[in-house]
Amino acid sequence: MSVPSKVSVLIAGGGPVGLTLSALLSGYGVDHLLVEARPKTSRHPKARGLSARSMEIFRRMGLEAAVREAGLPASQVFFYRGRDLVDPDFVRTEPAHGSPDSGEEHTPSPGLICSQDVLEPILLRRAEDLAGSRIRFGTRLVSLDDDGRGVEAVVEDTATGTRHPVRADWAIGCDGAASTVRAGAGIAMEGPTGLGRYLSVRFEAPLGDVVADRASASYFLTVPGRGGFMAVDNDRHWIYQYPLDPQTDQPQGLSGHGHLAGLIRTAAxxxxxxxxxxxxMTWRMDARLAAAYRSSRVLLAGDAAHAIPPTGGHGMNTGIGDADNLAWKLAAVVAGYAADALLDSYEAERRPVARRVLGISTDNARNRAGYRIDDELLLTADYRSTAVVPPTGTAGHEALDPTGCHPGCAPGRRAPHVGLVGGPPGVTSTLDLIGPGFTLLTRTDSPAWRQQADIVRGTGIPVVVRPLDTGTQREAVPGQWARHCGGAESDDAVLVRPDGHVAWCASGSSRTALAEVLHRVLSTV
Structure with missing residues (x-):
């Protein structure tokens, strides 16, 4: 298969972030090429937890059912703490879902455990189904030169050594913490390294019966035991993260099967x-953030933009959120209905989220025996950028709210989940009404809003009106949407971006501002 010499977007890196970005770009009709140096997807579990926000993104992509089927059963999504697997004084907890006070469900797609070696093949199949031979594993990025109008890249077939020049309008680095793209763009990383070093051992052992009364997705092993972390894929397949002592432990001295088995037996x-x-495999815990997410025609996502400690399970999920934020903006620029200044809002929105996640995860790393696993943290992302019409009174704004999910329709926040009944198959939430373009959510059908949307759509900007109440479809809990939106009137509307974040809250009297608002969001005014 030949490598295309010209594409709109070049993606370097075929992990979860790059593959998600590829599938999203294909859904928006963007021509692209993805190159990944590895010949196959990961065989090591690596990242394991998928948060509610990631599952909402996969829901919008039509992948939620496949990912949920591949993951661990919900009955096993608990977190164990004890000195070993047979500690009689163990503690078993579960991640927070919804409000403990109201019992309100914040998402139709709660998180689950689905390890990276299981997730990547699902994402790869979808990416290949949509982009075919434009997904090239066994192909590495050799060099990248940004001339301000695009990038000149060279990629190499790792099996044959054959090199190919590729011209792209945009290049996206999803190629990990040692990113070739980031290095080529001259973007520095800031923050500490070496917060910890670990030997990760994938092993088989008959532990299903041992943990039957304490089955969990993750086992945090505490002092005075050997320490570290164990995780299960099924009854026999496990992984052990052994903390290396920088003074005494050398990975090469721990490589013998007998020694490794002894470590596991002691830990268990x-x-x-x-x-x-x-x-x-060995790995190092860092807490680093790229100084910039964009340099001219080059952008970064995932671990290339942020190296997040795994304590809390937010690293891969933050990267998946990057891909979701970036994809629709790239699509709008490539299609020509947005100015490339829209891409500056990517860093403005996502870098503060990563900075906050880094702080939370680093604090967790210092308190490994007691930190909270928060499935809904990333649901609270709240953006401030040119791609949002800001609400009044934004002093003290935080990119994330670690106190919990408090649904609302304020610009910058994720559009709230409200359960729906009586609608078309598969539509059970307001989130199912969003995308692939801009969406005006209204309580009831509004011919006036539809007329305005038709006018805007005629200029090439994709926007549709979706009423919550269609006569047959309605809110499962009447009045919930109005409560989340501050008592919205029947002719009010909420403009939601393709990534599910609110761009604008409009009263019925402001319909004629729709075109102006969209041009403002898209950086064309």
């Missing part, structure tokens, strides 16, 4: 456990 608390080691 079972001296005669039957252990088969499958493979190992």
């Amino acid at each position: 608390g079972i001296p005669d456990l039957d252990v088969t080691v499958r493979d190992t």
Whole structure:
């Protein structure tokens, strides 16, 4: 298969972030090429937790059912803490879902455990179904030169050594913490390195019966035990993250099967456990943030933009959110109905989120025995940029709210989930009404709003009106939408961007401002 010499977007990196970005761009009709140096997807579990926000994104992509089927059952999504797996004084908790006071459900798509080695093939199949041979594993990015009008890249087939020049309008670095794209763009990383070093061991052992009364997705092993972290994929397949002592432990000295099996037996608390080691890898815990997310025609996403400690499970999920934010903006610029200044809002929105996540995850790393697993943290992302018509009174704004999810329709925030009944198949939430372009959510059908949307759509900007109440479709809990939107009147509307974040809250009297607002959001005025 030949490598295209010209594409709109070049994506470097075929992990969860790059593959998600590819599938989203295909959904928006953007021509692109993805290159990944590895010949196949990951065989090591690596990241494991998918947050509610990531699952909402996969829901919009039509992948939620496949990911949920591949993940661990909901009955197992607990978090265990004890000195070993047989500690009689263990503590078992679950992540927070919804408001403990009201019992209100904040999302139709709660998070789950689906490890990276299981998730990547699902994303790869979707990316290949949509983009075909434009998804090139076994192909590495060799060099990248940004001339201000586009990028000149060279990619290499890792099996044959054959090199190919590629001209792209935009290049996106999804190529990890050691990003070639970031280095080529001259973007620095800021923050500490070496917060910890770990030996990750993938192994098989008959532990299903051992943990039957305490089954969990993750096992945090506490002092006075050996420490570290164990995680399960099924009854026999496990992973152990062994904390390396920088003064005494050297990975090469721990490589023997017998020694590794001994580490696992001690950590499990079972001296005669039957252990088969499958493979190992070492990794370092850093907490770093790129100084910029964009340099001319080059942008960064995922680990290339932020190296987040895994303590809390937000690293991969933050990257998936990057892809969702960036994809529609790239699509709008490539299609020509947005100015490329729209892409500056990507950094303005996503970098503060990553900075806040880094702080939370670093604090967790210092308090490994007691930090909270927060499935809904990323639902609280609140943006301030040119791609949002700002609300009044934004002093003290925070990119994330670690106190919990408090749904609302304010510009910058994720549009709230409200359950729907009686609608078309698959429509059970307001979130199902959003996309792929801009969406005006209204309580009831509004011919006046539809007329304005038709006018704007005639200029090339994709926007549709979706009423919550169509006569057959209605709110499962009457009045919930109005409560979230501050008592919205029947002719008010909420303009939602393709990524599900509110761009503008409009009263019925402001319909004629729709075109002006959209041009403002798209940086064309």
